[in-house]
Amino acid sequence: MSISKFAFPTPISFGAGARRLVGPHLLEQGLKRPLIVTDRALSQLPVLSEFMSHLAGLQVAVFNGVFGNPTCAQVMAGAAAFKAHQADSVIAFGGGAALDVGKVVALMAVHEGDVLEYVWDHPQVRTIVNPLPYVVALPTTSGTGSEVGRSSVVSENDNHHKRTVFSPKILARAVFADPELTLGLPPAVTAATGMDALTHNIESYLSPAYHPLCDGIALEGLRIGARALATAVNEPGNLQARADMMMSSMMGAIAFQKDLGSVHACAHALGAVCDMHHGLANALMIDTVLAWNHEAVPAKFDELAHVVGAAGGGTAFVGWLKDLKARIGITGGLAARGVTLDLLPQLVPLAATDFTGGTNPRPATEADYERLFKAAM
Template identity: 75%
Template structure:
């Protein structure tokens, strides 16, 4: 095992086999009774059983109540499981949904009220005042980068609107980024999550907000993902490609503290109204939105084309993205994935209200979102 250790700001143990270091780490931190928070599908797969086999010396419980786009009720159920196990720490194990739930299970388990009362824009937002359970994260996909984020995105149970708990207090104490955990992903999941990582890097770079630190990370994250995604999809056992995508995913999540853009506003609406996977929703919208954005940031499109080694400069970048999507199996428009014209009024309403497009390189109105959804149909 060759493990690289670095902090940005979260301590990260990066490399094949990092998962095998978890038990020693938790025991040294004084933890004895972890609750693993994961999703329903992973809970039935050998990858979880294999991980648990390395947790000698710990009394482990597993909560597998995460499924689909994560909801507030899943967080509260996880908190109940934490209390029932008398746990003293949380292990987030999974993709973005499981990690987003895992990050705030400890909040719900140690604080009063519903987790919705802790979202950043609640009119009477409750503060996180108590010490939170020790939390570590192990990503099993390379997409959201949630393992290094200080926000948890969970949906309202009834409206499916995404809400955000934002606090440095919910950052993982340590991330164990082990690309071997992603080797068994189906190709369509690798493709959708990979496009999520690529979108994070691209949109954060295109944001007009001033943050040169994030710009540098976003450009390098874009370069890495552009070079590795096709290989990761076509040759799932290629550990270098898997490692590169895991790194690009984390870089995208670090970079988007600069903010995102209209692709994400559209994706958030598609997740709420049509329950589309977030990475897939980004992939279905990115070329349409970027083609519309290009006139507002032509120099940045030139730079994106440069780092992705796209011949023809910025004008060729969106066609290259379309071809990449085809190559990794993401085909068809919104209609091919269940979106119908009758969904448009609600999609437009949610996208317009979404905060992400406030840092899009080109201002967006409801009429613009109407045109973008129609163009992507």
């Protein structure tokens, strides 16, 4: 597999071995003191030390304080680590959490206040006024596509409500998308993150917002991911399938600047209340929510079915999703993951007020969300 280079708008080096280009790239930019932002578990694995072996000539420090659904406190600790190292750049290395934190570590390293003051819906949101340190991103999962995203999602420290910093200014300056970094992912993680990528492509296409460019990207991202996910899960060493999922993930993140929908609204609530992995939460909700959405945009469901090769029109698409989940080992519903009916008073209001639900193709009330959660049990 050769390395391809393109920009959309971030310069992207894509292909096996792309990670080896990071050190020379930073040196070419005149940068010498990067801070690697990564998650706690990943920092203990050989994949990080192997990557660092390609950073000759750089004075590198590691911040590995990312874990779970990342919180504002993790961001502020990373910014403190950046300052302590007198860093001049950030290498965001990991899954969606580490990439999201890495981008806003760069933000808070050069701005005052708390990261919550920069979330898009803060009543007195602060403006990003200072140039951010140079950020490069290397995804080690294929799900969020945060490496090419202009947003970062972090949770409040106490209640774990997810909040979003959104600005083109936090885009990574360069992306090194190396599918070899995903070869060690366990099947369950590959399945959950892969369903996150597919959900981004699907929900962005179904959004009623007008953005034909994103529609085209979303459909192709779904086509690529649909053919690759089961292979990536069941043949973990299949590099082509891993590369296809990494591409599908990036395309989903580019497409969802058009917005998302109620699958994500439910998933965000599950993450806040149950600390559930975001990709798994999407996977557990997607067929239930989409079956409910079908009547609002049946022609779009026909197109989704066509893209994945599901015979029988739009209603067949939901059946295809259920079958795919079974093939990749995601079986059972919310109840099998410890979600109980007594959590509905917490889940429902969070989902109903989540910003992603505002562009669901079918407007959803609190009563609708209650029925959807119950149906997904």
